[in-house]
Amino acid sequence: MHRLATLGLAAAGAALLLLTSACAGGAPGAAPDSNTLTLQTNWTTGGQENVPLTAALKEFTAQTGITVKVLENGDDLNDVYATSLLAGKEADVLLVGLLEKQLDWVKNGAVVPLEGYVGPWGLTDKLPVEAIDDWTDPDGHLRGLPYAGFTWPWWYNTELLAQHGATVPTTTEELVATAAKLRAGGVEPVVVGGNDWSGQKIFLQFLQTYLSPADAVKVFNEGNTCANPDAVRGIELFTQLRDAGVFADGVEGLSADQAQAMYFSGTAAIAPLGSWAYLAAPEKQAAATVLGGLPAAPGGTYAKPTAFRGSTSAGWWISPNGQEKIESVQKLITFMYQPQVLHSMLADGGVVLSTATDVDTTGVTAPLLAQSFNDLPAKVDFAVMPDLHVPADVSNPMYRATSIAYTKGNDARKICETVDAVYRSVR
């Protein structure tokens, strides 16, 4: 009796498992359901930009009857999407940035090229030429539709600067003098994540000081830094300022988050921070902060201080599955470019848009976000943003290489050789 009961229990368990498995499996070969779209994004629920996104999707469903199921991922989105593609279960649409592995998505067939949709969908006048260029791959294919961008200025805590008898520096000489005054008062000068992606970008901002934009693109693309005297000159400027104490102590070991925390806590007075931090800044620091750029160097390419900006923070990508529901996808994407949605992204989500539409900036209450629209463009020149030009497989190894640049004792020659070695290793 007990034996029968045991066997019966095991059989029931196996049957239940198979039944639930069968229910969970999809129906292969079934026609795509155009009334449901799947959107995969890294604009996760905890982020400010998710607020207007969720509201917009709700409104879209109310207007069209098309349900949008949202799949959220953090930094693991690439891996998850690649595997889902293998299974033919990838999301229809993605809202994610253009960097690293995504640079090759069209080339690898992970998404469909979109150049043929821009005109027919009436998006031509909503997408600036520069943004389209950024999102177009070397084969001329439009990888995604630009949506969110960023600005990446240098933040100056004017309250701390004033306390130590300094003002916002506009030249590298003034920056050295400012750093000395801050250090004398026990305040760290420039803080940056010298051990990660943020430090890499700032290092490359210095590197291009004496390069024309075209040459900067070439160096970022190909390496051969040591062979370019102007690039080496930029690195020499970097080491000169580093050795003069411009950067915070231990900068080579800091992450972007630590650098941001040091600026927000008032431990450091200057930090290059991107627009993603505008809404996160504590009220006191936001009020005291003036946005500017990396001070100009004598004889440099740019007359004004430089900052970065880009159109690659997020864009709309369409997968092979999405192409099979292209009419529904068109409805979703064109809805997302409507003026009221764009305004909501800006005002409610703090999203710096990369669209050409004249977005109504009324209702933008965050002071730093407002500064980035109203004041920053006149104060700085925008340098070449490296992300689109540094090859995808070079980016990550270069973080390690550039942390060497932030370490005192390493001269320009050693730094450029280390960077060039990264390029050679992936060829």
Place this chain on the structure above:
Amino acid sequence: MKRTGPLGYLAHLGVWTYVLLLLLPLYYLLISSFKDNTGILTAPFSPFTGLRPENFAQAFHNATLGPALLNQAYVTVGASVLTLVLALPAAFALARARGPLGVLIERIFAMGFLIPGFAALVPTVLLAISMQLFYTREFLVLFLPASAMPLSVLLLTQAMRAVPAELEESAVIDGAGSWRLLWSVYLPLARQSVTVVVILNFLSFWNEYFFALVITGPDTAVRTAQVALPTLSQANASQYGVLAAGIVITLIPVYVVYALFADKMEGAVLAGAVKG
């Protein structure tokens, strides 16, 4: 016997240092779960940088931890039960086997330790796809026991070998068959080792991340808590306090299970220690 003198104090000092080293990460995690980014990054070990109990509510809401914990429990319990269902009869058979076939099979199980988990990733994904079980929790329930079988079978086999042959002979004389022997003789005597296996498998299955991420995917209806947690952290918008709170929430079931079974596990370890 009471140990006194400098050696005794030194031993106490060593033990307490070790305990503190074990507690330090827990302390850091706990206080971080009540802080914001600035507090965590500028004064990592100070508990006095502001109290943010709302981190827990945010973590629970932002990562939809409610369904995620249920999914995690479903996968963990399902895989644990399936592992026992498979490992107990296997261990029973191997413990009683006398011939070279039994030795060979036991060695094959032992060789399972040599296969690194990541090496099985690609074939596992392809298997899930071909079985139409991709993006389902059920595939994890079926797959995870495969990774746990070597340890489970070997531990249980050793425990069952310690069962006196006389007991088995008496039961057989009384008419017990193989299933009755396993259920009524071997299982009760191997109870402590079974507990150890249950706890080890529970911890392993509960903390499984990579296969769960790749196979169950990001859909909140099926994703596990370990897959949900990283959505609380991003490259340039990390909220470490909320993430720490999320980790604390997912640790609670682990501590509950350990608290329930700790005495049995310690008993099993001690029983093994005094044998011989």
